[in-house]
Amino acid sequence: MPTTVPAYGEEAAERLASMADVTAGDSALRRFLHGLPGVDAVGLQARAATLGTRSIKTTAKAYAIDLAISMIDLTTLEGADTPGKVRSLCAKGINPDPTDRTAPRVAAICVYGDMVATAKEALKDSGIHVAAVATAFPSGRAALSVKLADTREAVAAGADEIDMVIDRGAFLSGRYLEVFEEIRQVKAACVREDGSGTAAHLKVIFETGELQTYDNVRRASWLAMLAGADFIKTSTGKVAVNATPPVTLVLLEAVRDFRAAVGVRVGVKPAGGIRTSKDAIKYLVMVNETLGEEWLSPEWFRFGASSLLNDLLMQRQKLSTGRYSGPDYVTVD
Numbered sequence: 001m002p003t004t005v006p007a008y009g010e011e012a013a014e015r016l017a018s019m020a021d022v023t024a025g026d027s028a029l030r031r032f033l034h035g036l037p038g039v040d041a042v043g044l045q046a047r048a049a050t051l052g053t054r055s056i057k058t059t060a061k062a063y064a065i066d067l068a069i070s071m072i073d074l075t076t077l078e079g080a081d082t083p084g085k086v087r088s089l090c091a092k093g094i095n096p097d098p099t100d101r102t103a104p105r106v107a108a109i110c111v112y113g114d115m116v117a118t119a120k121e122a123l124k125d126s127g128i129h130v131a132a133v134a135t136a137f138p139s140g141r142a143a144l145s146v147k148l149a150d151t152r153e154a155v156a157a158g159a160d161e162i163d164m165v166i167d168r169g170a171f172l173s174g175r176y177l178e179v180f181e182e183i184r185q186v187k188a189a190c191v192r193e194d195g196s197g198t199a200a201h202l203k204v205i206f207e208t209g210e211l212q213t214y215d216n217v218r219r220a221s222w223l224a225m226l227a228g229a230d231f232i233k234t235s236t237g238k239v240a241v242n243a244t245p246p247v248t249l250v251l252l253e254a255v256r257d258f259r260a261a262v263g264v265r266v267g268v269k270p271a272g273g274i275r276t277s278k279d280a281i282k283y284l285v286m287v288n289e290t291l292g293e294e295w296l297s298p299e300w301f302r303f304g305a306s307s308l309l310n311d312l313l314m315q316r317q318k319l320s321t322g323r324y325s326g327p328d329y330v331t332v333d
């Protein structure tokens, strides 16, 4: 794993030595973000494709399947969500395979803010986190005061993690400082007001399918990390193009370079459209090759997914019994 990148050299690394300088004003931030090296799209896609063809041994496959389960943010983000549906999802997250108690638990249950209390109560002391989407998810179109209130309410209800969306309109118009400040303020709103001094972890969603270029995805990654994101996340799952291997690779490389330049470690969450064990394993290979084993844990890598768990459970059972179960083995969400 490379440890001494960034490829953009001494000059950018020096600028990063003082984060305050980089983010002191609109023009400084723009200069920095536009000074990042451009993404070679052909090379990126080739790297992502090559990593996707790596085969892994059966023993490694069993390990990878369990690791992937433990990294899932099991998600329901529908207008029709009910407390009952959220409770069943929590029960599934705690005990994914009722016929096999060795199946690991998921990392988090991801819901809209109004479902946080229900999820919190259902998960009790299972150790599974509650992640709430916030800041006018999925569009991100609301006044900042509304976004901050949305965040504070979810945190007060017990959310362990906040998944915020950036204002893509502001970003695409080049209003980077505005996006930066918004992330900073949402991060401040993640601090619990119970005197504990703790804060919900902040994941920043870019909606990469709307960002038009890989260069923009790289800029958004740096912008969010400079503003204090604990995780950077590809997508909401609500637009036509969600997580893809190349776009996730841009995030992973930005995290690698940010760590090398600034010394701060950030997690990555591809989300939306990841449905098969095969795809999940490709992502894990990519994480291992780009960031190394250190990132192969739910603390640093998550899958945002509503149906991936079912396929992982089917493949897990196939590996241990040699056959697939009937269609009623997994619950249909």
Ligand SMILES: O=C[C@H](O)COP(=O)(O)O
Pocket (backbone or CB within 6 Å): 075, 077, 110, 235, 236, 237, 238, 271, 272, 273, 274, 304, 305, 306, 307, 308
């Ligand atoms: O963050 C998670 C996504 O909303 C889930 O998307 P999915 O239903 O395509 O798995």
